[in-house]
Amino acid sequence: MSRAAALLGLAALVAMAGCSEKVQTNAEGVKHDAVPWSGTGSESGKGTPFTAQGWQVGDKTAWEQQLKTRQQNGQNEYNKLN
Structure with missing residues (x-):
């Protein structure tokens, strides 16, 4: 019985x-x-x-315009269906 209890205690320690x-x-x-x-x-x-294409590093305005274009062309279901 004590051997089983020791193994059970060891298993509990490993689990913890x-x-x-x-x-x-x-x-x-x-x-x-x-x-x-x-x-x-x-x-x-x-x-x-x-x-x-045409985007230059640091061009914030072009970056924002590209995001607007992507949103309208790729994520607007109304534009996709019509």
Whole structure:
């Protein structure tokens, strides 16, 4: 009986060890994102093959216009059906 109790106790300890949670801290501090129209990481300023044609890095107005166009063409069901 004591051997079964010892095994049961050991199993309980192992199971409880899986329930612990490590402390989550951010030692590096807060990281602030760059503005979305700041670019794709291309040094030349031309973007990548995945950027919209004619868009230049840092052009906030063109970025916002592209988002409006995407919303109207891709997410507006009324425009898709008519």
